Structure formats: structure tokens, C-alpha cells
Amino acid sequence: QVQLVESGGGLVQAGGSLRLSCAASGSFFFVDGMGWYRQAPGEQRELVASITRSKRTNYADSEKGRFTISRDNAKNTVYLQLNSLKPEDTAVYCCNAEVQGRNYWGQGTQVTVSS
Numbered sequence: 066q067v068q069l070v071e072s073g074g075g076l077v078q079a080g081g082s083l084r085l086s087c088a089a090s091g092s093f094f095f096v097d098g099m100g101w102y103r104q105a106p107g108e109q110r111e112l113v114a115s116i117t118r119s120k121r122t123n124y125a126d127s128e129k130g131r132f133t134i135s136r137d138n139a140k141n142t143v144y145l146q147l148n149s150l151k152p153e154d155t156a157v158y159c160c161n162a163e164v165q166g167r168n169y170w171g172q173g174t175q176v177t178v179s180s
Contacts, residue, residue, distance in 0.1 A: 067091040067169040069160045074174030081178070082148045087160030087171055089141040097163040099136055099143040103156035103176075113158065116143060150178045 073085040089096050100115030114124045114134035122134055133146040143160060155178050160171040 067093060067096075067162065067164050067167075069162055069169055069171035071158070071160050071171045071174040074158060074176045076177045076179065077150055079150060079152055079178055079180050081150050082146070083150065083176060085145040085147065085158055085160075085174060085176075087143045087145075087162075089162050089164070089169075091164075093164045095138070095164075096141050097165075099163070100161045101134060101143070101145045101158055102161060103154075103158045104173075105153075105156040108156075110159070114145060115161075147176065150176075152178045152180045154178050 068090050069087055071087045073083055077083055098115060098117050101113040102110050103113050104110040112125055113128055114132055116122045116134045116136050131149045136143040156176060157173040158176050159173040162169050
């Protein structure tokens with residue numbers, strides 16, 4: 066079993082920054098791909114960014130240049146730096162991790178951007 070615990074969400078003014086963290090724990094040797102998704106009220110969940118174990122990254126077009134995903138393989142932790150935040154970035158941000166061919170999800174952390 067794999068557990069993912071996110072942290073770092075909160076309330077921030079437009080233009081501000083936040084750093085999200087997601088730590089994976091459990092019985093495994095290593096974590097494969099990791100990523101961040103978000104879901105706003107009334108909207109479908111969408112990919113924000115993903116990163117492979119070799120640290121190759123992929124971003125949704127709308128976040129390129131504002132968000133940065135990174136990971137620390139030794140800590141089984143993925144990070145998401147959110148800069149120049151906009152009110153439309155308000156959502157629950159969830160961490161995803163692939164371990165031995167299975168996908169796991171965290172509970173999510175709320176990010177609220179005020180105008």
C-alpha cells in the first residue's frame with residue numbers, strides 16, 4: 066500500500082506564490098511517475114504537471130512558465146512551485162504517483178487565490 070500526503074496549500078492573493086509538497090510512503094522500492102492534478106468546483110480534474118523518475122517534466126499549456134514541478138527521489142517527494150497565481154488557479158490540487166504499475170492519489174490540498 067502507498068500513501069500520499071500533500072501539504073502547502075492555502076489562501077494567497079493574485080500574483081502570489083505557493084509551494085506544494087507530496088510525500089509518498091509505504092511498502093515499495095521506488096516511485097515511478099509523479100504528478101499534480103487539480104479540480105475546480107464544477108470542473109473536471111485536469112493535469113497540471115508530471116515528472117518521471119528520471120525528472121523529465123510535462124506541463125499543461127496554461128501553466129507553462131508559471132508552475133514548476135520537481136522531485137526528490139531519495140525522499141519520494143514531489144513538489145509544485147506555483148508562481149504568478151491567478152484566481153482561476155483556485156482548485157483542489159491532488160498528487161498522483163505510479164508505483165509498480167498502479168496509480169495512487171492523495172487527498173488533495175486546497176489552493177485559493179483571491180483577486
